[in-house]
Amino acid sequence: MRGMTPEELIRSILAGTELRSASFIVTVYGDVVVPRGGVLWTGTLIEICDRVGISESLVRTAVSRLVAAKRLCGERAGRRSYYRLDASAGQEFQRAAALLYAPDPPARGWQILHAPDLPEDQARHLRLGQMAPGVFIRPDRGQPVPPGALVFPAGDPQPLAEVARYWNLSALQARYRDMLARFSPVETADPLPDETALVIRLLLVETYRHVLLRDPLLPAQALPGDWQGGAARALFDRLYARLTPGAERHIAARFEGVDGPLPAQTALTQARLVGMA
Incomplete structure (x- = not known):
């Protein structure tokens, strides 16, 4: 909201949440690194994680566990360490990306x-x-x-609304309401520094990814009349588009892969934006 500093805005988004190091790191890779070649210098990862309160020691511990779980794989160039998503983790995020960055596919019965x-x-x-x-x-x-x-x-079963009872939609509804409460103030915030835009975009993806991957995406006729999934999707699309210019400038300025700075944009990042428009 207007008058809130970038640090206060980030703190308000994080308030009362338990941000898991490994999950956030996977989000960094899936949202930023994979569409830009897939490899990131450990120093860059430590820097961006520090902005959300994840210390260097927690990053290194999480990376070690992700490597052991075959979700990250490492390589060295000189004295620097670099990591990329393992193939299995990459496939998992691609499934999430198909939901995050594209319209919901229509059901065929x-x-x-x-x-x-x-x-x-x-x-x-x-x-x-x-x-x-x-x-x-x-x-x-x-x-x-x-x-x-x-x-x-x-x-389609008749009546279609009866189908919803086979899922715990109340838990999903609560998570969508929480997401809307946390991120709606970003729409009325003062212009944000580039780094803050990227941090908030990553937190937005992290939050939405976890609830979206639990949502069966039922047809509208099977959902409660006050269902908040559509409002959450609309907010995600608007904020992602708004935050992306600053986020991309920060990525180009501060994110390093094995071949040097990561590009601000690629064909895949552009395709994601088009898919969400």
Whole structure:
């Protein structure tokens, strides 16, 4: 909001949250580094993490754990260390990127899945609604079928609004409301320094990524009348576009890859902006 310093604005966004080092680092890579060649100098990573209260020791610990978990892989050039997303983590963020930086794909009816051996955590990861033990439902967007599952295509159930009870939409609604409360003041803030624009954009992506990856993206007819997912999507798109010019200037000025400074823009970063317009 107007009159708030950049530091105060960042603190207000972070207030009451538990920002996880490893998750934020993955966001830095997915949002900034991957579309610019994929490699980042450790010193740059330490610098940007410090702006959100993640110390150098926490960064190094998180990087070590991400390497051990095969989510990052490292290389050296002279005395400097550089890291890139491992292929598996890169694929995971690409799935998230397809949701973050593009319109929601329309559903083509529904899938009913019979998957009695599907673990509960994997069902949540796949954003499935549980109809009965071993029986799940989700909007049909051509998703891959889990191993060992049988899938049956279906049209729109009647009444469609009854489908929402198979998901915990109240928890998602609370997270969307929290996101709107934290980031709406950015729209009326005074012009931001370039570094602050990048930090807030990263926090925006981190916050939205975690709730969006849990949202089954049900058709509007199946959602509560006061559903906040659409408002959160609109705010994300507006803020991302507003913050990007300053963020890109800071990236070009301060972010270093193995071949030198990262570019402000690439074809992929431009494609993301077009997809969100």
